[in-house]
Amino acid sequence: MTIHHQPDKAAPSKDLIDAVRAFNRFYTRQIGLLDEGLLKSAFSLTEARVLYELAHRDGLTATDLGRDLGLDAGYVSRLLKKFERLHLISRVTLVSDARQSSIALTPAGRNAFAPLNKDSHDQVAALLDRLPASEQDRLVNSMRTVQRLLDDSGEPKIPYLLRPLQVGDIGWITRRQGMLYAQDYGWDETYEALVAEILANFVKSFDPKWERGWIAEREGEVVGSVFVVRKSDQVAKLRLLYVEPSARGLGIGKRLVDECIGFAHARGYKTLTLWTNDILTAARHIYQAAGFKLIEEEPHHSFGKDLVGQNWDLEL
Amino acid sequence: MTIHHQPDKAAPSKDLIDAVRAFNRFYTRQIGLLDEGLLKSAFSLTEARVLYELAHRDGLTATDLGRDLGLDAGYVSRLLKKFERLHLISRVTLVSDARQSSIALTPAGRNAFAPLNKDSHDQVAALLDRLPASEQDRLVNSMRTVQRLLDDSGEPKIPYLLRPLQVGDIGWITRRQGMLYAQDYGWDETYEALVAEILANFVKSFDPKWERGWIAEREGEVVGSVFVVRKSDQVAKLRLLYVEPSARGLGIGKRLVDECIGFAHARGYKTLTLWTNDILTAARHIYQAAGFKLIEEEPHHSFGKDLVGQNWDLEL
């Protein structure tokens, strides 16, 4: 199996752009509705946002607030002056820079913020409560996805992690491999069926001493996988290596293959073998770099295409 | 296989609420950033929103605009007066109600809106362009999910539709069934493997004349499925009936079974048989209602549980 090229970068389609714009309009209204509830308080919406930031983060400066909330510096200055007059905040000039000061809510400030916070919390709770639990999860997952994709504040701390198989994985891997190869190479549904069959057999006859699977996960999502199965006492087979297009370039493919080799070695196998197709060049590079040698090639007709299958072996 | 009860409704957890609130704060800022770009124009943000609505929907009244955009009636009135003064809109008093009028953009109005629209379009295009194509899709899918879940403006026009199998389905069905039965009944990963195996065989030995699968789709998402496979000239077997918890109560389960029966009948089978487990009560009700008779029961140990398997037959 294989690793693909970086996906092509065409101009985003009009459909996608329109969908994003529709969402923006929708959410503008949604936020407006939620904010209405907060308008009964003594604070304006922006004041409430500032209080929220102050309540949840320490050591903020006026500049931080303006930048993070997208506010004019003069406006922030006045807001803070008002809060100070009401004894809701205290400012301590920074030793590192006498122009700035670290702003913190006073106990009175926390008291003033508490009802705002509760209102907002209750309002969101009411919103969620209209949905069944399973849909609440879907909503929050989708929100997290949107936020993560749009928020380019750096890469995740942990680029990815490897874990063993769990329920749901084999279906997911089947689906993603089926779709990827259909999209990139035009393979038909028999490839997806083959993946399903391989994984079904893997689970059915799983022997933890001799076999293993690795799932690469990134931000809670499966982004790659690989399996080692026993062919004989001497020979292990690497199967179903794949990495999501969105997670390529992180070295996940190489890492997965290395894990397989390490495992096969530790278990005393003499040979690690694998079958792939010649068109899957990115995967081939990984195999070659890991020391696999091409043993034989043979044309075959599978998955609706004429292909050239390859067997590669690594002597351990 | 089976259909489950409506999911329980507990108070939303604090984690979920906090995640939604975090998203709201994030998106408030996000919208603020996008809107900044539009502020260079001669129109305010709200004016631009009004123009957008007018450009995309016909026959709006002032009240419609105020309601849909969450604006004060007096403010809308003034905005419209300004637009009228600039000859951007025309108003035609409704024959049905002389107080209201239908508002439409004039050609000049469309001209004025065009650059705004283009700026907004380009800005979103630029936003999307930072992401690889696969992530653009994920972003938009997630946005659509959020929008659909929060927008309670009635049920979808088409509650669901049935379609044949396509690439990606068998993995998805495998995953969802595996996860549902693990969650609801504690079945282990061997059940997911069984689903994968059944579906792999279905595809591998698929005979369109004698066999068929149906996927129930709702708003672009798979919410159920069922398969009929050939056991002999005389006997067809119904397999893997399932309906997503979020789509229950729409009669999808019954509809899927009816399709199976109709197909089996049309193909000249004499018997439609199926295997299920006694704990799957919702499914049993559907089978009974469709005329299936319980033929035999036997205890078995599978999927990490002690279960009672049942064979049901329907004479056609």
Place this chain on the structure above:
DNA sequence: ACATTTACTTGACTAAGTCAAATATCAGGA
């Protein structure tokens, strides 16, 4: 040391939005 930049403040201003009262019309019932 000097020029430039950054953090914040302040005065002067305007756009954006709110609120309440007024007017015209409609819908339904006595």
Place this chain on the structure above:
DNA sequence: TCCTGATATTTGACTTAGTCAAGTAAATGT
């Protein structure tokens, strides 16, 4: 038919929220 209460829109009077530019003081780079 007229009356009552509601709805759609308008208008005047007002407040709030936010902008812009100029200024001060401290920090940073050269």
